[in-house]
Amino acid sequence: MDDKITGFEITNAGLYSTIQDFGRNRSRFFAVPSSGVMDHNAATYANQILSNLIDHPIIECNLSGMGLQFHHEMNIALTGADFGWKLNGNTVDLNTKILVIRGDKLTGGFSHDKARGYIAFDKELQENKVLGSYSTYPLAKIGANQGRILRKGDIIKISEKKSLSLAQAAPVIIKDKNQDIIKIQKGPEWDLLSPSSKRKFCMLEYQISSRSDRMAAHLKTTEQLDLQEYPKYSNCIIPGMIQLNYHGELMVILRDGQTTGGYPRVVYITHDNLNLFNQILPHRNFKFELQ
Amino acid sequence: MFRSLGDIMDIQLFDQFVFGRTKADYEYIDIPLLAQHLYKAQIDCLVDCHATNAEICIQLTTASRLRELLETQIDLANIHASYQEKIIINFDPDHGTEWDHIEAHIKITKQQYIDLLERIDFRLSMYGFLPGFCYLTGLPTSMQIPRSSKPKRKIKANTLALGGEYIGIYGIHSPGGWVEIGKCDHALLDFSNQQIHSLSIGQIINFKSIHHG
Numbered sequence: 001m002d003d004k005i006t007g008f009e010i011t012n013a014g015l016y017s018t019i020q021d022f023g024r025n026r027s028r029f030f031a032v033p034s035s036g037v038m039d040h041n042a043a044t045y046a047n048q049i050l051s052n053l054i055d056h057p058i059i060e061c062n063l064s065g066m067g068l069q070f071h072h073e074m075n076i077a078l079t080g081a082d083f084g085w086k087l088n089g090n091t092v093d094l095n096t097k098i099l100v101i102r103g104d105k106l107t108g109g110f111s112h113d114k115a116r117g118y119i120a121f122d123k124e125l126q127e128n129k130v131l132g133s134y135s136t137y138p139l140a141k142i143g144a145n146q147g148r149i150l151r152k153g154d155i156i157k158i159s160e161k162k163s164l165s166l167a168q169a170a171p172v173i174i175k176d177k178n179q180d181i182i183k184i185q186k187g188p189e190w191d192l193l194s195p196s197s198k199r200k201f202c203m204l205e206y207q208i209s210s211r212s213d214r215m216a217a218h219l220k221t222t223e224q225l226d227l228q229e230y231p232k233y234s235n236c237i238i239p240g241m242i243q244l245n246y247h248g249e250l251m252v253i254l255r256d257g258q259t260t261g262g263y264p265r266v267v268y269i270t271h272d273n274l275n276l277f278n279q280i281l282p283h284r285n286f287k288f289e290l291q
Numbered sequence: 292m293f294r295s296l297g298d299i300m301d302i303q304l305f306d307q308f309v310f311g312r313t314k315a316d317y318e319y320i321d322i323p324l325l326a327q328h329l330y331k332a333q334i335d336c337l338v339d340c341h342a343t344n345a346e347i348c349i350q351l352t353t354a355s356r357l358r359e360l361l362e363t364q365i366d367l368a369n370i371h372a373s374y375q376e377k378i379i380i381n382f383d384p385d386h387g388t389e390w391d392h393i394e395a396h397i398k399i400t401k402q403q404y405i406d407l408l409e410r411i412d413f414r415l416s417m418y419g420f421l422p423g424f425c426y427l428t429g430l431p432t433s434m435q436i437p438r439s440s441k442p443k444r445k446i447k448a449n450t451l452a453l454g455g456e457y458i459g460i461y462g463i464h465s466p467g468g469w470v471e472i473g474k475c476d477h478a479l480l481d482f483s484n485q486q487i488h489s490l491s492i493g494q495i496i497n498f499k500s501i502h503h504g
Contacts, residue, residue, distance in 0.1 A: 028341040028350065029330045030487050031418040031462075130482050140422045140463050142482050188303060188310060234419060236341055236348035238308050260343050260419035271306045 007126070007157040010150050012067030012107065016213070018136040019127060019144035019156075022055035023255065027131045031259045034239070035135035035143065038062075038116050038214065038255055038278035040271075042080035046120035049077035049097050052161070057127065057134040057144060059119040062214075063281070065108015066119075066150070070100045072158060074123050080279070081117035083108030114179075114279040126157035137256055139215075179280050183273045184288045187241060189231055189264035197225040201267070202288050206250070210282045214256040217277070224248035227264060234262045240269040252277065292368055297361030299325075300347070304357060307338075309349040320367065322347050323417040327492040328370045329363075336360050343417055372414075372493025379476040380451055381501045387447065387471045396436055404472075405500050407434060413458060413496040423462020423480040423488050427496055430458055442468035449475040451498070462488070476501060 010017075020043070023036025037043035037060055044054045059066075065083030075097050078085050085092050085108045092098055092106075100106070111117065127134055127144035134144040141147035145154060193201070200223060209218040225248055237243070241253045243263035252269065253261075267288065269277055280286055299320065300311035313320050326342035329349065336356035340349040351360060382388070382405055390401040397404075413429040420426075436453040443466060446452065450461045452469030459469050462480045479489050490496065 025350075026330070026339045026485070027487075028339045028348075029326065029418070030423055031341065031420065032422040032487070034339075131485065131487065139465065140482070185305070233345035234343045235346050236310060236343055238305065238348060238350075240305070258420060259341050260417075268305045 006072050006159075007155060008071060009069045010066065010152055010154040010156070011069050011105065013150045013152050013154070014061050014064045014066035014108075016062040017066050017150040018060055018062075018138070018214075019057050019125065019150070020060045020135045021057045021133055023135050024131045024133040028259050032131065032140065032142075033137065033215075033256050033259060035133065035137045035214075036255050037118070037135075039080055039118075039275045041275050042116065042279070043118050043120075045095065046077045046079040046118045049079070049095065050075055050120050050122040052120060052122065056120065057125050058121075059150070061108065061117040061119070063115055064110050065117060067108070068106045068119070070104045070106070071102055072123075073099070073101045074121055074158065075099055076106070076122075077118075077120045079118045079120070081111035081114035083111050083117050111281070113281075115281050116279055121158065122161060123158035124161050126159055139256065177276055179276060179284070180286050181289050182269055182277050182280075182286055183291050184242070184267040184269050185291050187265040187267045188235065190266050192227050192229050192231065192264045193244070193266055194226045194228045197227075201225065202290055205285045205287055207285060208280055208282045212254075212282065214254055216254055216257055217252040219250040219252065221250070225250065225266075231262065231264050234260050235265065237261045237265060240271065240274045241265045242267045242269065254278065293364045293366050295361060296363045296365060299365065302361070304354060307351045307354045309351060309357065309360060311347045311349065312345065321370065321493065323492045324370050324372065325365070328365070334360070334363055341418070343419060372491065372495070375495040375497070376490060377497045377499050379501050380473040380498045381476060382473040384474040387450065388473060389470050390472070392470065393436055393453070393472065397434065404434065407431075408498050409500060411497075413498070415490050415492055415494045415496055416457070417492060418488070420459075421461065421463060421465050421467075425460040425462070425479070425488075425490060427458040427460070428456070430456060432456075436470045439468040439470060442466050446471060447474065448480070449478055451475060 020037045023034035047054050047056045078094050130142040136143035204221045207220045209220050212218050237253050239255050243251045244266050245263050299317045302309050302311045323342040326340045326347050329340050336351050336359045338350040411429050413427040416426045416428045438454045446461050446467040448463050450471050451473045452459050452471045454469040
């Protein structure tokens with residue numbers, strides 16, 4: 001272990017682990033998505049446990065945990081997906097403050113309950129903000145860690161926390177909601193759906209395809225939906241909009257998703273429900289419910 | 292001529308995002324230019340906005356401030372583009388251009404095509420698709436080439452490319468199906484600057500070939 005390092009080292013990068021905060025403001029004008037954590041509730045909770053500001057930068061793990069070796073004493077908190085986290089081989093709890101010391105090793109495996117997990121730190125991460133945010137957006141290579149996903153061997157340096165800490169209030173525990181039902185509202189092009197597609201939209205069972213990422217979740221269902229008409233122009237899109245492409249496939253736009261697009265936006269997953277949706281594991285059944 | 296945003300637009304609200312389209316009496320308003328005007332206007336309740344030629348999307352600090360946004364007064368006479376820009380294009384970069392395809396499709400030579408391009412006033416119509424990607428209008432029908440049905444794995448940043456009625460400029464490296472014709476001589480995107488793009492909506496753009504002295 002290098003004596004000069006102050007921070008932690010990535011010993012196993014997991015599947016698509018990145019540093020995120022609550023994302024960018026004022027970037028969508030230039031077609032740069034806001035990015036940011038996929039589950040605001042779980043990320044907020046992790047930071048609250050450590051009395052951090054709620055948008056303090058944090059590591060987001062996707063479908064699998066990861067490995068860290070600590071080179072400095074600090075407190076961490078683990079929230080979201082249960083990756084079976086272990087510290088030096090011993091199981092550690094989610095949703096609590098954990099003291100780690102120099103030389104400690106954190107490891108996590110696969111989750112059977114949720115898709116995204118978070119590691120928060122009570123230190124500043126020595127990373128650069130781009131357009132006001134640490135959020136890594138790999139397509140444009142911007143944000144923390146030179147704008148790329150975390151890799152084995154990466155070293156994240158830390159310093160003492162400069163930002164104003166929250167008062168030591170008890171964190172607001174967000175109870176797990178039922179992932180089987182995702183609430184939606186009709187999107188701007190709902191009326192372009194064929195009558196039969198409108199009727200069955202909330203009756204069908206859906207699954208998230210494994211070829212989904214932070215830009216979009218592709219949905220699988222047993223019956224194809226279709227349109228009675230196609231939009232004539234490109235439109236604005238935001239995270240939560242669900243587009244129906246010309247092959248009858250539904251795509252949910254996520255935090256790194258495009259800001260404009262030509263496919264009809266048939267429904268919209270509301271903000272709170274998008275946090276819930278982003279925790280659904282691939283191949284697990286769920287339904288939509290119109291609000 | 293001052294109008295409130297609520298007078299001009301029909302809107303739909305999705306959480307704190309307001310989607311707006313111009314009402315029939317105001318269809319002459321250029322929506323991306325309106326978005327740029329609002330973006331720069333330091334409106335207290337507005338976090339961000341973006342637009343296509345058909346629609347604007349305004350992000351509010353909270354949905355409860357919708358009324359405040361709709362009462363915002365806009366001077367319609369003040370929504371305009373400011374200046375003209377000449378961009379130097381290398382039509383012979385090391386690789387990536389598809390001039391054979393273009394010559395076969397519209398039956399004129401590369402040099403004839405470039406000569407025509409240099410005489411056109413293009414207009415930056417909107418950003419979209421990818422970070423900093425520019426849609427430029429003004430390409431005559433006779434010079435239009437459809438996008439490729441098989442997108443390429445990588446098109447380099449600052450590439451000038453044809454896609455149907457538009458000329459596009461790629462802001463970042465990315466996969467894409469537009470037909471490549473050249474490369475800008477300097478980067479247009481700078482993420483270290485809050486005004487990350489060197490071009491503005493509505494701006495008139497002329498191309499100058501690097502080989503045409």
